[in-house]
Amino acid sequence: MLRDIGLVFFVYRALVCFFLVALSFDKPVTQKALLIIPFALYISLSMYVFLFPGKLRLFKNYGDVFFLPLIALLSGQREALFALLPPVAMYTSRDLFRGMLFTWLSVGLALYYYGLAGLALAPVLLALFFSSLHPDLVEALRKERFYVKNLRKSHAKLLRDYGKLQRDFHHVLQRAQLVEVLQESTNLQEYLQALKELFQLKAVSVTPAGEDTSEDPILNKAGGVLSVPVKLARGWVYVNFFFHSPLEVYDERKIQDLEKAGRLINLFITAHEERPQVKAVAL
Secondary structure, three states: OHHHHHHHHHHHHHHHHHHHHHOOOOOOHHHHHHHHHHHHHHHHHHHHHHHOOOOOHHHHHHHHHHHHHHHHHHHOOHHHHHHHHHHHHHHHOOOHHHHHHHHHHHHHHHHHHHHHHHHHHHHHHHHHHHHHHHHHHHHHHHHHHHHHHHHHHHHHHHHHHHHHHHHHHHHHHHHHHHHHHHHHOOOHHHHHHHHHHHOOOOEEEEEEEOOOOOOOOEEEOOOOEEEEEEEEOOEEEEEEEEOOOHHHHHOHHHHHHHHHHHHHHHHOOOOOOOOOOOOOEEO
């Protein structure tokens, strides 16, 4: 990529120099000889910079600013003013300072060769300068739009992650409270009462179930009841959670927490009557 850019600059410098030299073909020999010296030096340095891109940074930055106006003055032709127009277009979109410098050098040459009539060329030269800014502005706007678009995507992703973290935090907090309730309860009645208060339930009960009971919880949306089957040592029981409002059955996180809490009652029940009879507990 650097080699391609260097080739573009070398060709542009060579063409501009040949244009200035061509304007001086009808000049006296002494003036031609005087013109050949900066021309040869300028072309030699341009070729050296092209072959060794990392060298002569001072020439790469300001060589055109020094040599091109000098050669344009030594040529003695009014048309030499046009030699400074390509650098205006070349540098303005890359380096605003050098582009502006070439613009004012062009205005100065116009005044030098045309006198006050050269002021008529100033608007055209300034128009060239501002028009050369167009690709740079478009690229800047494109980058800004790209950054804003990425920021919006990142912001939306952060919001989703933040919402997920909030839900996970609530879930972990609920489980931590459940463990705390489990540790503080000394019997089944205290545990069920604590669950009723923790989840703000209407009622909690434990009822016997048959041997063919499925392990999947039963959710009665119409009645607002969640029945969690729990397998104990001598049979199955249902832990029934009664909600105040039927709308609570659509809270999936709460349903999962209640299912987990219901299955922990086997830590309090160690023995039961003969199957399938199990004493019922209701709060």
